[in-house]
Amino acid sequence: MSLDFLLRTPEFGALSRAVASSERPLLVRGVVEPAKAYLLACLAGTAGRPIVLIRPESAPLAQAERDCRFYLDRLAPHAGLAALPPLADDPYFEVPPALDAVSSRMRLFHRLLNAPPALIVTSLGGLLKPVPAQADMAGLFLSLETGGEADHDALLETLGRYGYAREDLIASPGEFAWRGGIVDVFSPWEANPFRIEFDGSRVASLREFDISNQRSVRRIDRLTVPSLREFPATPEFLDVWKAAARGRGKGARRDLEAKIAAVDRGEFGPSFAALALLAEGRFVPVTDYLREPVFVVEDPEAVDGEWDERLKELHGQFDDLRAGRAFACEPDAVFPPSLLRRVRAEAVRLEGLGAPAREKAFAFGFQPVPRFDNRIPFFLQYLKKLRSESDLCSIYVLNAGTRRRLAALLRESDIPALETDSPFAIAPRGEIALLIGALPGGFSYPREKLHVFS
Template sequence: MDNEPEALLAARLIERAAGAPGGVIHLARSPSRAARLAEAARALGEGVEVIHLPAWDCLPYDRVSPSAAVMGERMAALHRMATAPGQRLLVTSVEAAGQRLPEPARAAPLVLRRGETLDAEGMADALRRLGYGSDDDLVDSPGEFGPRGEVLDVFPAREEAAPYRLEVQDGRIAAIRRYDPVTQRSEAESEEVVLPPASEVVALAGEDLPERIPGLEHALAALTPRLVSVFDLWPETEIVAEPEFEEARDRRAAEVADAFRLRIAVGAEEGAPEIVEPARLTLDAAAWKAALKGRRLIHAEAPEEVERPAFLEEDEPEEAFLDLVEQRSAAGCRVALAGAGVRANTLFRLMRRRRGQAPVEVPGWLAFRALPPGIVAWLRAPLTEGFGTEGTVVVAAAEVLPARAPGRERLQRAAFGEATLRPGDAVVHIEHGLASLRGIEAVEAPPRRTAPRFPPPNTCGWSSRTARPASSPPRKSTGSGATARRRKPLPSTPRMAIPGPSAGRRSARRSRRPRARWPRRRRHAMRARRPS
């Protein structure tokens, strides 16, 4: 199932969730796959509430806590699971579904609106109870806040969130502005800001505020009166599990058991949180059996996809796409262009020009499926890949007109190539060991000419301002001996600056030697000696 179209599976899940009264829970084989499926389902699922529950981005019984962004996403998903009505779909992984959660009452977010009263001390206490940490310096990471007189900076604990700056005047919130965490400059105003809990250890009003120490969340069962699972929150839902579900569940149980034994063998350090048994924090075999008992368990098979041409391999991808639209629509298939932005608008105009009429615009997958056969539509869903089935063809705009990647994606490609690394993945740092990838930021590097690189001494035995080895034919001498002195081998350790990787693009351009700056008196004297 490695090469199966995930967008097609997401469309099938949307169809099933639309017809299930209690909703659908999909158990993916890995956390990264669950994130991709949830993203595709959100793009296709107009009218269906799509919820993604991520897994912790740390090892079981680790000495560090999960990141505030991941715990904020989990608590936000918990709140939506308890409050979302109607058609709903939960996309999660075996690791995330097997991790117990606090009660939904502890997942309520804190909403701040412009014009409301704000008490500085009370707000700081409320944020600390939600797991936010105060920073006296810059607030540039999720789960931080910093009061500075009449200004309060706060960074919501979410993956793709931006920090906000609240200006307080006369005890009321006068303005809420989003700002750049790198430059600290305000960008846009907002009417409200939603702050989900930054930790799964939340202290309600009247409860003692725990000390925020590293690894505190691993003792969640000892610090929270009652824990629940996703199956307790949605007791009447269908469960769609991928074929690797049982294998992933057994592997996760073995990892948790090994980590618990190792943690017991090492022992708890002074001031460390309590070490709780695995069954109190995660679902064991008996808990999984009880959770699945009496439910409809559906094993998701790989959808059968109709082969589609690789447009980018064609000489004219746009023409190949338009030919496919005409052929499939004439055969009675529903054909949809999926995408939004410049590329989708360009293909939309080409389709309208070729067919003489504009495609039908639809908001989501369910509306597209309701169209009669032979209809050509524009599905405003930001998909990165399309799919094809019997009677339906969906082509993503990125498959026909690849555009320049946005800033963050371009940085990731520059650093990792085509590797599928995402923020939150486990990586090995060259100095700090096992870590979690938080993201990539652009930094200003010095120009190549001001940052030369030097080869080892044993790789060069000469140095010359004219870049000519001593064995090359001599130039015409002027009698001053300067050329010979410049080409004389150096007795000490030689150094020769070599260009950086980007110098290949400048190889055709000849470097210019700076003009000599003669003293003012000498220039005047030379001008005076010139014959008239």
């Protein structure tokens, strides 16, 4: 079974043409859970426009990202995929955002400045928050080259402005240290920290090192360090922000001036990521970086219901803060409703098997496959049944050793097997294709007499 079989089906062709047109909204049904990532990868590899998958707030993005990456790496390895998680669960709580979320968002922002990915996995909380406009976005990344010109003191100032914590010895991502002409920095993008050695105003060397013994792991030619903040903490930006904030500070003047004094001391609490959005003209919807994005909403009823409930809670929190004369940013400034209206008007709605047929609905024939859970006799009997019906079967296993053992088991049971590394290999009718890979989950497509197992 070739992994790209769906691209040749009439139903996928019809969906592709509709996605390329201005027809909206569209409904897609008949896609079981394990096949959703496969369908999205097929769309991302062929649409020629970025696909933005929007999941419910309660659905984990990391799992969807891994599942989509499995298929996209095989179907369109150069297309690219990124996650855009929410920066924080609550913009009003003084709780630092998870470094993983900061890292993922900054990695996407860096790609947006260069080559946007073909598929973005997000939620409304991640998508709706405005991002820095291009002029400011570029300043959130520091690039260094071995042999290149760089100012030691300016580097230290930039790392502090980016939100890295200064330590005597670094131990965790998000920290930096310096002594003499050596600066150590631990980017959340990297598994190990890097040591930057200066020779006057020149970068003499860039080395990755092991924090447990301080020994070099390897030398590199280039290093990009992302900011940990989604705003430029420059004096110019902060002056713009202060003017905008004071224009909205009626009724909360004392708290606002306390916040401004903290900012002047270089103290940015977690809630400043939301307050920074008051600087007019400095932030834009993330869609400004995407050419004609295609929004795909998974389980639209859950997405809309959870978001409406969250907005209700945020408005309640904001009202409580204002009643206590605290200065805060309105929920509609943190999550502008204009982009939400666009998503709801333009979305391709990805619904389950039980979704009713509607106008402009595209029906697929994905079905679940049984889970065998080490029930070997049942597994072998099921495969023999599929062979007798001339169905095509592929089985993904985790490593070569498991594949060899499975191939031997099948042959002992008179089931021929083809061991292949190509997801596009088509085994002769009656042979079971055995491949290596962490398939997210199995599915079948009875119309094409195809079955995929993990």
